Amino acid sequence: SSFDVAVVGAGIVGLATARELIQRHPSLALAVLEKEQEPAHHQSGHNSGVIHSGIYYTPGSLKAKLCVQGAALCYKYCDQKGIPYKQCGKLIVAVEQDEIPRLKALYERGLQNNVPGLKLIGAKEIQEKEPFCRGLMALDSPYTGIVDYKQVAQSYARDFQEAGGTILTGFEVTGMEMAKESSPESEDGLKYPVIVRNKK
Numbered sequence: 001s002s003f004d005v006a007v008v009g010a011g012i013v014g015l016a017t018a019r020e021l022i023q024r025h026p027s028l029a030l031a032v033l034e035k036e037q038e039p040a041h042h043q044s045g046h047n048s049g050v051i052h053s054g055i056y057y058t059p060g061s062l063k064a065k066l067c068v069q070g071a072a073l074c075y076k077y078c079d080q081k082g083i084p085y086k087q088c089g090k091l092i093v094a095v096e097q098d099e100i101p102r103l104k105a106l107y108e109r110g111l112q113n114n115v116p117g118l119k120l121i122g123a124k125e126i127q128e129k130e131p132f133c134r135g136l137m138a139l140d141s142p143y144t145g146i147v148d149y150k151q152v153a154q155s156y157a158r159d160f161q162e163a164g165g166t167i168l169t170g171f172e173v174t175g176m177e178m179a180k181e182s183s184p185e186s187e188d189g190l191k192y193p194v195i196v197r198n199k200k
Contacts, residue, residue, distance in 0.1 A: 003031040003166070008173050010034035012044040012149055015156035022163045030165045032157075033198075035172035039157045045150035051075070051085065053143040055092075059112035068114055071143065078147060081155050085147035091126065093135035100137050107139050117142040171198050 005025075007018045010032045018032045036042070051074050054067035078085045094103040103120070110118045119140050121129070126138045157167060 001031070001166075002029070004028040005030045007032045010036075010039035010153075010157065010167060010169070011042060012040060012153040012156065015039060015153050015160060018165055019156045019160045019163075022160055022165045026163065030160075032160065032165065032167045033171045033173055034167065034169045037169050039167065039169075040150045040153035044153045047149060049146045049149055051087075051145040051147055053090075053110070053115045053141050054113045055106060055110040055115055055118070055139070055141060057109075057113065059109055064113040071145075074147065074152070075145070077155075078152070083147065083151050083155060085145050087143065087145040089129075089140065089142040090144035091121075091130060091133065091135075092139040092141070093126065093133060094137045095135050097136065103137055103139055110139070110141070115141065115143060174198055 005021060005028055007014045007021075007030070014032055014034075018030055022028070022030050032039075034041075051071050052067055053071055054064055057064035057067055075085065075087070077083070092103065092106065094100045107118060107120055117140075121138050121140050123134075123136060125140075126133055126135050129140070161167060
C-alpha cells in the first residue's frame, strides 16, 4: 500500500500524533504501523497512569505550560469519550523539619505554573485526607488524577480510524530507504519519498 504519511508505533504518542495529523490534513492518506497485534501494547498500557498537574517543572518552561494544559485537555477528552478516571489528588509530604522549606518552594513553583487548587496543609489535615499518612506539612494537589492510558490510546486509535486513517498491526518496520525519485506533491504540499520495509 502507498500512504502520504506513515507513523511508526501505535503507542499513545504515535496515535496522538496520527490523530492530530489526520484532523489537520484530512486529504492525506495516513497509516500507523505497529509490530504488535494491538495498539498500546507496551509502555502506554503499563505505566503509572498519573495525570500530572504540573507542579515540578521550571516556571515559564514549555514542559510546565504543556503539562498544565495537557492535564486539562486529558480530563476534557475523557469526559467527552466516557473514559473513566479518578481525580484523586496527591499529597507531597514533609516528614522532617528540613523538608518544609523545599515543600514551600515546590508550592511556589506550582503557583507560578498555574496549577489549580494547590494548598499547604498541616499534620491534622494530612490525617483527615489520608489516615495512614504521618507528616509535618504537605502540599495538597487536588488536580492530580489517574487514568488507564491504554483506554485513552485505544480511543485515539478509534478517532484516527473513524477519520479515515489506517492502522496496520503485526507490521514490524525493519528498514527505511529513500525512493530514487520523489513522488509528486500532494494537495497539502507534502512529499513522500520514503519506502518502509517490514519482514513479511
